Each structure stands twice: as C-alpha cells, then as structure tokens.
Amino acid sequence: MLWRVVRATGLVLGMLVLMAGGLVWTAxxxxxxxxNALSSLVFTKLPDPEVLPPGSxxxxxxSHDSTYLAVGATHTLANQPFLLIYKRNGDTFTKLAGxxxxxxxxxxxxxxxxDSTYLAVGxxxxxxxxxxxxxIYKRNGDTFTKLPDPxxxxxxxxxxxxxxxxxxxxxxxxLNSPYIAIYKRTGDTFVRLANPIxxxxxxxxxxxxxxxDTFLAVGNWTFDTPPLVLGLYTQENDIFTRQPQIASMxxxxxxxxxxxxxxxxxxxxxxxxxxxxxxxxxxxxxGDTFTQLPGPDVAPPGLGRDVTFSSxxxxxxxxxxxxxxxxxxxxxxxxxTKLPDPDVPPPGANGYAVTFxxxxxxxxxxxxxxxHITIYKLGEPQQPDRLFLPMVIR
Numbered sequence: 001m002l003w004r005v006v007r008a009t010g011l012v013l014g015m016l017v018l019m020a021g022g023l024v025w026t027a028x029x030x031x032x033x034x035x036n037a038l039s040s041l042v043f044t045k046l047p048d049p050e051v052l053p054p055g056s057x058x059x060x061x062x063s064h065d066s067t068y069l070a071v072g073a074t075h076t077l078a079n080q081p082f083l084l085i086y087k088r089n090g091d092t093f094t095k096l097a098g099x100x101x102x103x104x105x106x107x108x109x110x111x112x113x114x115d116s117t118y119l120a121v122g123x124x125x126x127x128x129x130x131x132x133x134x135x136i137y138k139r140n141g142d143t144f145t146k147l148p149d150p151x152x153x154x155x156x157x158x159x160x161x162x163x164x165x166x167x168x169x170x171x172x173x174x175l176n177s178p179y180i181a182i183y184k185r186t187g188d189t190f191v192r193l194a195n196p197i198x199x200x201x202x203x204x205x206x207x208x209x210x211x212x213d214t215f216l217a218v219g220n221w222t223f224d225t226p227p228l229v230l231g232l233y234t235q236e237n238d239i240f241t242r243q244p245q246i247a248s249m250x251x252x253x254x255x256x257x258x259x260x261x262x263x264x265x266x267x268x269x270x271x272x273x274x275x276x277x278x279x280x281x282x283x284x285x286x287g288d289t290f291t292q293l294p295g296p297d298v299a300p301p302g303l304g305r306d307v308t309f310s311s312x313x314x315x316x317x318x319x320x321x322x323x324x325x326x327x328x329x330x331x332x333x334x335x336x337t338k339l340p341d342p343d344v345p346p347p348g349a350n351g352y353a354v355t356f357x358x359x360x361x362x363x364x365x366x367x368x369x370x371x372h373i374t375i376y377k378l379g380e381p382q383q384p385d386r387l388f389l390p391m392v393i394r
Contacts, residue, residue: 040330040339040340040380040381041315041328041330041339041378041379041380041381042378042379042380042381043328043342043343043344043363043376043377043378044376044377044378044379045342045343045344045374045375045376046091046093046362046375046376046377048371048373048375049086049093049094049095049371049373049375050094050095051084051095052370052371052372052373053071053073053075053084053366053371053372053373054073054075054077054080054081054372055073055074055075055076055077055080055372056073056074056075056350056352056366056367056368056369056372057071057072057073057352057353057366057367057372057373058072058073058074058106058107058108058109058352058353058366059071059072059107059108059109059110059122059352059353059366060072060110060353060354060355060364060365060366060373061110061111061112061353061355062112062355062356062357062358062362062364063112063116063119063139064112064113064114064115064116064358065116065358066088066357066358066359066361066362067087067088067116068085068086068087068088068112068116068139069085069086069087069088069093069355069364070083070084070085070110070112070119070121071083071084071085071086071110071366071372071373072103072106072107072108072109072110072121072123072353072366073106073107073372074106074107075106081102082102082103082104082105082106082107082123083099083102083103083107083110083121083135085098085099085119085144087142088357088362091377093375096142096144098143098144099137099144099145099146100146101135101146103121103123103132103135104123104124104125104126104130104132105123105124105125105126105130105133105157106123106124107121107122107123108122108123108124108157108158108159108160109121109122109158109159109160109161110122110161111161111162111163112163113163113167114163114165114166114167115167116139117138117139117167118136118137118138118139118163118167118185119136119137119138119139119144120134120135120136120161120163120170120172121134121135121136121137121161122134122157122158122159122160122161122172122173122174123135123157123158124157125157131153132149132153133153133154133155133156133157133158133172133174134149134150134153134154134158134161134172134181135149136150136170136190138188147188147189147190148189150183150190150191150192151191151192152181152192154172154174154176154181155174155175155176155177156174156175156176157174157175158172158173158174158181159173159174159175159203159204159205159206160172160173160204160205160206160207160219160256161173161207162207162208162209162216163209164209164213164216165209165211165212165213166213167185168184168185169182169183169184169185169209169213169216169235170182170183170185170190171183171207171209171216171218172204172207173200173204173205173206173207173218173219173220174203174204175203175204176203177199178195178196178199178200179199179200179201179202179203179204179218179220180195180196180199180200180204180207180218182196182216182240184238193238193239193240194238194239196233196239196240196241196242197239197240197241197242198231198233198241198242199242200218200220200222200231201220201222201224201228201229202220202221202222202223202224202229202253203220203221204218204219204220205219205220205221205253205254205255205256206218206219206220206254206255206256206257206268206269207219207257208257208258208259208266209259210259210263210266210285211259211260211261211262211263212263213235214234214288215232215233215234215243216232216233216234216235216240217230217231217232217233217257217259217266217268218230218231218232218233218257219253219254219255219256219257219268219270220253220254221253222253226249227249227250227251227252227253228245228249229249229250229252229253229254229270230246230249230250230254230257230268231243231245232246232290243288246283246290246292247291247292248281248283248291248292250268250270250281251270251271251272252270252271252272253270253271254268254269254270255269255270255271255303255304255305255306256268256269256304256305256306256307257269257307258307258308258309258316259309260309260313260331261309261311261312261313262313263285264284264285264286265282265283265284265285265293265331265334266282266283266285266290267280267281267282267283267307267309267316268280268281268283268304268307269303269304269305269306269307269318269319269320270303270304271303272302272303279299279300279302279303279304279305279318279320279321280295280296280299280300280304280307280318281295282294282295282296282336284334293334295336296329296336296337296338297336297337297338298327298338300318300320300323300327301320301321301322301323301327302320302321302322302323303320303321304318304319304320305319305320305321305350305351305352305353306318306319306351306352306353306354306366307319307354308354308355308356309356310356310360311356311358311359311360312360313331314330314331315328315329315330315331315339315356315360316328316329316331316336317329317354317356317363318354319351319352319353319354319365319366319367320351321349321350321351322349323341324341324342324345324346324351325345325346325347325348325349325350325351325365325367326341326342326345326346326351326354326363326365327341328363342376344374346365346367346374347367347369347370347374348367348368348369349368349369350367350368351365351366351367352366352367352368353365353366354366356378360378361377361378362375362376362377362378363375363376363378364376
C-alpha cells in the first residue's frame, strides 16, 4: 500500500490515497487550523535604541502614523531631557535632536493628536515657583516646536493628557482642585474652558475620550467611601457635564483609561483594593450605559498603570507592577484571554506605560530600569506543517 499526503499550513487541501489498484481523493476540512490568529502573538525584542531615556520611562506613545515614538521620563540628572522623541525607520528607532524647549520636570503622560500634528505633554515643574505643567508641541516634519503656553495653566502637575478625535479639545488630569482642565483649540491656540459641571472627587490621574467623542472619562484618587474614582462627562456647546455615576466602581484610584477602537469597551487600570486580585476593570458600553464585564481569565498581577488597545481592537496590553511588567490579552467579543508573556520580558520591578503602533507592528513598554524602554516587533507564530493521516478505505 502506498499513500501521499498533500498538506498546507493552516489550510488542508486534501489527500490522495493510492491503494490496490486505484486512487481515492478524500476531502479534508478546509477550515482546520483557521481562525486562530488571535490565540497567540510572537514578541520579538528589537535592539535597544542607541540613545536611551536617562531614567524611568513613565509614558510612551506612538504617533498615529506609526512614525514617531514619544517617551516621557523621570530622573535627577543635570542637562538630560525629560522628553525624548524617536523616529522609526523600519525596525530602527533613532532619537531626534529636539525638541529644543524641554518640559521643566518629569513627564507623566504624552498624547499625539490623531493627525500626528500636535503632541501634548503632562509634567511636573522642577522650579519651586514654576507654573508650567502642560507643554504642547506642533510637529513639522521631524521638528517639534513648543507652542506658547495656554494663558491659564493647570494649578499643579499634569498626570494624564488626551485629545479628542479632531484635536478640538485637550483634557489634562492634574493634581489639586479642580483636578481636570479642558482646553479648546483654535488654530495653534489652546484656551481653557470653564470647569466641568461636577468635578472629580480627588487628584486627577487619567483622561480619555471615546472614539466618537461622546464621552470624556476621567480617573482620579479619592478618599471617599465607596471610592468615586471614575467619572464620565459629555459635552454640549463647550460645556462638559458629569453624567450619573457608573454602578460598579474600581476599588482603588484609576491610573489609566482606554476605549476600544469600536467604542464598545472601556478598560481602566487601577490600584487594587482589598480582596481584588488584579488591576483592570472592563466595561461594555451600550449607548450611554456602561456595564462591568467579567475580568479576563488571568488578571494582571499588580497595579494597572497603563492600558491600550491595538488599532484593530484585537489585543489589549496592560503595563503593571510585578510579574512580567506587561500582560497582553487577545479579545474575542467580550472575552479577554491572556497570551503567553514575551520570552524577553521588560526588566525591573515596574511597568509604567505601554503603546502599540497603529499599524499593529510594534509594542513598546516603559519601565523603571535600563534600557527604560523595551521595543517588540509583533508577529503571528509560524504554523508548523501538519501531517494528516489519510482515510483508509477498505
């Protein structure tokens, strides 16, 4: 008896069986092995850039054209930048010379406008009498030029920044009352709006607009019991109004917020409360209603410091304390499944920030020890050739 197996990666074409005087064709399942694109990812660590952040990378963000990577750092070194911008050429990330005017203190968050023209930077101020806690740059080619400061600054360090979809509004979550500052852009000028109706209950840590600009979500610290650490605002005629409280609140301060690209999910990274195993809450949005979903199969092992979706919404990444410093989940509908950790995890004790490139090719993690940023190239695992035994017909 002699047989031959015809095989293909991921798609079985069929089998020819040669038996005692004849050929028999048996149709195999053409869908065998298909549909598994979300079940795994390969994280290939790229070589470190030649110039590294001088201290812990608290913020990382790709421009929406996947060309630029902004990194916010903290350190106590003289004549070292708090903001570094890298330009990607293939798999190589090269630090640009600028910007010439640096933020005056540690950078907590960075955000590009969706057209990659503006870069907002939330930071502290190293000068005791400093009043600048928000810096905005305009990009022209590879040059980032600082715009004049808004006339009215947030009163203290800005911890979270976010643009809406057309960069008409810029939200800055900050320490000290009123905890959130919202600016309206006209040309290159940003003017602070009146305080929202209904303020956060404590220091602002995070801000994010929904993809359709219907909601502005603000995360904060609070001493309230139960903790009111997440607020949703809607806007009409430049007035932002806090909406009724979500029924299920995270058990601790919210450090990060992300809406899925299809706007059906909102994920928040938070400090864990007593009896809470992990540091993310996932909500499903239906109209104006947000309902908490069950957590992922494996929760992040520590405080959720940053959360981000891939541009297609298929993956969710969480930067956190403890463990591998970053956890990536595949998403199928309302279900999130933990993927294997990268073979080379980011070093250190704390993952502070994470970002995907919009072309879903790269993931960058900011952390607390050298090299301070770890850059991965993403790919699907190579499918092994499958050997299928033929059907024996007697």
